[in-house]
Amino acid sequence: EVYPVFISKEGEWRKGQKLLGPVETVETLQFGDDTGKANDITSFLPAENSAQELDASTGNEGLDVIFPLLHGPNGEDGTVQGLLEVLNLPYVGNGVLASAAGMDKVVMKQLFAQAGLKQVPFVHFIRKEWKNNQALLLEKIESSLKWPLFVKPANLGSSVGITKANNREELIKAIDLAFKYDRKILVEQGIVAREIEMSVLGNDTPRCSVAGEVLPTKDFYDYSAKYIDGTTNYAIPAKVSDRLQKSLEDAAIRAFKVLDCSGLVRADFFVTDTEEVLINEVNTMPGFTPISMYPKLWMASGLSYSDLIEELISLAIERYEEKQQLEHSKDGE
Structure with missing residues (x-):
């Protein structure tokens, strides 16, 4: 059972029947009244008492897993992830550290540089x-x-x-x-190069999809090209040699491990005419829209959209259960 929650730009958290049906426009989500508005965060957790509200492991009334389909500050920068950690809820995707480092391009690039990943x-x-x-x-x-x-x-x-x-x-x-x-x-x-993207999936043993190439018709791949006007074309899979595919996979997995990622990452690269691979950035919660590269690359790799979602949920639960085995104090203290 899916239990959707909508967060407005004003920071209001909402739930309710409106979120369960098809949403054709953003305005559909912008309630004109207080329908579904929360007084506090625990009202979103379907439980019968406060103990269950704060702990998903207490029984069938708790949430099985959270899928934070959020982008940008307060969405994929570790803040929501930190909230879910405090609430002791399993969630899809990267943890606090990887999310925070993946959002800050300067910190991310400094970590990549220390790891020896080539960049512009x-x-x-x-x-x-x-x-x-x-x-x-x-x-x-x-x-x-x-x-x-x-x-x-x-x-x-x-x-x-x-x-x-x-x-x-x-x-x-x-x-x-x-x-x-x-x-x-x-x-x-700036650099004259191909823009190649790789989808990464997993926890401790991540794997990569086929490569995909961004073919923008504009000067560069901006917000409008990504989400609005559909002017960007893609080559999926990209025309790459076996050697280049291997180099991209190696670099993507290295970047994944450098940031201590889990669940999923989209790694973006520049590839020069000599097939030198330069990492641009990673996205710790890539888009899942119909034109998004992350799911399309996995579909081209033989993993359906529904199977991708199922695996992400399994990875989230796997990571959560591993954390539950950890001790946070000395015995008897």
Whole structure:
């Protein structure tokens, strides 16, 4: 049985019969009254007493598993995952650490660099550094990176706030825009390369799907191309050699393990004309829309959408049960 919960942009948690039927528009979810509105978080847990409300392991009345289909800050950055950990509920996907590191592009890239994963050159800084040392930072960027550049908020997904800059004037505007979304930003060197994505599935022994290639018709793969206008085409599976497929699989699994991921990850790469593999980023809760790459890659690999969901749920329960065996204090204390 599915027990859906909707979270509005205003932070209201809602449940009810409206969420059980087909949702044709976002407005359908935007209740005009207090239908399904929660007074507190435990009201969403179908249990008969407070002990059951806070612990899914107490019996049949508890929730079996949570599937947090949430993106961006407060969704896939470890915050909701932390809440579910405190409530002692099994949930699909990555834990607190992997979710937080996977959301922060700067932290993620620093961890990848330490692990020896190849990346495009980048510079990062915070708002206060930009405010106090703009000229110095511009000099550093222009001396260490080659045009064009991509400016990104460190902690936002779906290409929101990302801008391509071809000169200093565009760069300054792009930086100012990115700082509207985050206090920390990333400036990356542009590269002429194929954009290849890999889906990863598993816990301690992850496996990879076939490769998929993004074929954007726009200048770059922005929010609109991803979710709205459908202007992006995909090659699934991508035309890659056996050697390149193996290199992509190795890099994707290394990235998965570096961040201590679990459940699922979509790993995004740049591949040069010499077949050099550069990791761009990982997405710890990739999209599941009809045009999303993650499920499409698994379907092309022989795993149906329903079987994918079932395996993700099994992986969540497996990880939860393993955690229940751990001790958190010395014997007798």
